[in-house]
Amino acid sequence: MWLRFSSFVVFMAAGAAAGWWLRGWPAACGGIMLAALAWWLVDVWRALRVLRSLRDGETAALPSMRGLWGEVADRLRRLRRAEQRRLEDSERRLQEFLEAIQASSNGVMLLDAEGRINWCNPTAASHFGIDIERDRDQLIGNLVRDPNFTSYYAHPDPNRNAMVTGSGDSAGRPVRLAVRLHAYGEGRRLMLSNDVTAVEQAEAMRRDFVANVSHEIRTPLTVLTGFVETLQSLPLEEGERARYLELMAQQASRMQTLVNDLLTLSRIEGSPPPGRNEWTPLAALTDDCEDEAQALSALLTAGQGAAHALHFEPAPALALAGSRTELMSAMSNLVSNAVRYTPAGGSVTVAWQLLAGGQAEFAVVDTGPGVAPEHIPRLTERFYRVDRSRSRETGGTGLGLAIVKHVVQRHGAELRIQSTLGKGSRFAIVFPANRVRQAAGSAQAVQ
Structure with a gap:
């Protein structure tokens, strides 16, 4: 503002001096008026330059000058730069927000x-x-x-x-x-x-699970309650009493098996994945499965004349990494299922095989009734049964293959199921090569 006033005074003084030098005092007054007009025209011209730049939207091209209009132009440039920075910041935040929504x-x-x-x-x-x-x-x-x-x-x-x-x-x-x-x-x-598909499916599975558990426990409890009432209210001969007690023991054993399977499944689901520090020889696993299969076969075929033909081929001199308890649970479930569902006189074959790439396959082949193709994808669901009456007759809980599936997944293995209706089934677990090695004290190498 002081510069603006100074320039005005300079213009006035110059006009007065020029008039005085030419004509004296009258001319000096005219010189002052002409100087004032010239100063005003220059000021208007400078203002028009600023307005033209603003009208064209080119604030970055505002003229550089001194004086009031120069300061106005400079302030406008700074305001424009600040506004541009705010717009760029807003644009950046908007873009980040949109990217976050895009990735949601x-x-x-x-x-x-x-x-x-x-x-x-x-x-x-x-x-x-x-x-x-x-x-x-x-x-x-x-x-x-x-x-x-x-x-x-x-x-x-x-x-x-x-x-x-x-x-x-x-x-x-x-x-x-x-x-x-x-x-x-x-x-x-x-x-x-x-x-929410997964949530609804989980909720449906939970409802089905509760309903199935309730149903599976209710049936033996009903039988037990009926026998208890009979024993309490009726005088029975010793033979009848013994038969009723035997039936009660069977139902109690069935409930105990169901509870044990539920606990096994819960423990497997809630525990960390097994490491590779524990190595179990295949022969030891096979021997344990054979002992259980023979005991179960003798129990199921008692009084039927023909027993199962059980064939357990010698296991290779290899060891398997993982939880021995879980591995034994999965293998014994496959073997016991084969024995349960194979009629008396049928055969069950259990064998290990070393596959290409160092994988090891545990296979159970039976000559049972087989499974229709539409049932195979659902066999590992909890409590899923192809034939409910047959399952209960043989003492199955409907959780065996569910346990097998979880053990297989936890050991990085693969469950393969092949079955032909009326001819039999083949259940196999293929273990990855990094969980198979030569057994201690054996000269056989993993090929």
């Missing part, structure tokens, strides 16, 4: 007041089978035709979810989505979706 495992979709799709992340596009480029500005009601969604969209409630069927749903692979709408802006809506 939940579906996010923005709808306008009429229900048209403005934007959605890849998860939402996958949930509803939407192509964001193709389906942008399409009505969401035309793309998602689930009746539950239609009803929920007509009367949205931000405090509850609508359960709808997702894209790719099929009988073999159900897809269930939890959808919720939130209002924002002027009639706009934020739609969130979450894949």
Whole structure:
């Protein structure tokens, strides 16, 4: 401001001096007026330069000058740079926010007041089978035709979810989505979706598990209760009493077996994966399985004349890494299942085989009734039985193959099932090469 006043005074003094030198005092007054006009024109010209730059939006090209307008131009440049930095920062934060939403495992979709799709992340596009480029500005009601969604969209409630069927749903692979709408802006809506298929399946498995356990325990308890009441209320001969007590012992043993299997399954699921510090010779595992199989076969075929033909081929001189208890549980379950489901007089063959790449296969082959192809994928489910009456007759709990599946997974192995209805089955566990080595004291090498 002081510079501006100084320049004005200088202009006035120069005009007065020029007029005085030319014509005296009258000319000096005219010189002052002409100097004032010239100063004003220069000032207006400088102002117009600043305004022209502002009008063109080129604040970065504001003229560099001194004086008031120079300071104005300089301040405008600084304000423009500060604004640009704020815009860049806002743009960066917005981009980071959008990247976070893009990477979210939940579906996010923005709808306008009429229900048209403005934007959605890849998860939402996958949930509803939407192509964001193709389906942008399409009505969401035309793309998602689930009746539950239609009803929920007509009367949205931000405090509850609508359960709808997702894209790719099929009988073999159900897809269930939890959808919720939130209002924002002027009639706009934020739609969130979450894949709850696994949660619903887990809940269904939990309900089935509780129902199956209750059913499996209720049956022997009912038998025990009936026999106890009979023993308490009726005078029985010694032979009848002994027979009732034997039946009660069988039912108690069945419940004990069920509880033991449940505890085994719970322990396996809740414990850390087995390491490779404990090595068990294959021969020891095979011998234990053979002893159990012979005892079980003798029990099941007692009084039937023909026993099972059990063939246990010699195990190679190899050792297996992992939990011996778990390995024994898995192998004995496969062998006992083969014995239970093979009629008296049938054969069960157990053998180890060294596969290419150093893998070891434990296989159990029986001549039982076999399993239909549609049942094979579900055999490892808890309490799943192809023939419930046959399972109960042989004392099975329905948890054996579930235990086998978990042991196999924990040891990085693979369970292979082959079966032909009416001809028999082959159950095999293939252990990875890094869990197989030469047994201590043996000269046989792993090929």
